[in-house]
Amino acid sequence: MPEVPLPSLTTPDVPRGSAANHVNLVALAVQGVTQDIWAAYEDGLCNLESCHLNCDRKSLLQFQRTLRDHETLGILQVIWKESPYLSDVELQAFGIRRIFCERPLTCWGLAREIAESARDLGKVHKRVVAIVRAGSAYGLIEAQKIRAKMVSLRGSARLHEFMIDFSIVSERIIRARMGENSGPGDEL
Numbered sequence: 001m002p003e004v005p006l007p008s009l010t011t012p013d014v015p016r017g018s019a020a021n022h023v024n025l026v027a028l029a030v031q032g033v034t035q036d037i038w039a040a041y042e043d044g045l046c047n048l049e050s051c052h053l054n055c056d057r058k059s060l061l062q063f064q065r066t067l068r069d070h071e072t073l074g075i076l077q078v079i080w081k082e083s084p085y086l087s088d089v090e091l092q093a094f095g096i097r098r099i100f101c102e103r104p105l106t107c108w109g110l111a112r113e114i115a116e117s118a119r120d121l122g123k124v125h126k127r128v129v130a131i132v133r134a135g136s137a138y139g140l141i142e143a144q145k146i147r148a149k150m151v152s153l154r155g156s157a158r159l160h161e162f163m164i165d166f167s168i169v170s171e172r173i174i175r176a177r178m179g180e181n182s183g184p185g186d187e188l
Contacts, residue, residue, distance in 0.1 A: 033177050037178075
């Protein structure tokens, strides 16, 4: 496979053909992109205000710590992909399908989908519940009681806006690292 030139993924002080391993340079550049995207996620969280004014300061700080955890972004992404704000056609364009078509999205159902083993299920469920509580406090997740012990989850309009904004910023970060100056996010 021919090597594709990656303008900003090589450093200016490492001439082409030098002893520097191209794969190592790409790996370092990807790490930089990942760190920049994570910083953008955290910045986006800083701009969110709690929707629950009756929460005490200690609870809000705990919710903020929960939302800043790396695992949280993945769970929020699953909830967002299951939300009505994305159509099946949009999901299919990226080879994604809804997981919760036949059943409601619940903390337990989500935990079952992401737990690596039955042994981890209880721990994962507890973590999902904490993330849902934190997301709900910031208006990212809406919960609706179905029965006494079953609550259906849904990504809110606020989560959709947050994910769109985060995606636009992420695209700009990637384009900047790749040496491109414009893209669809710039038109918004």
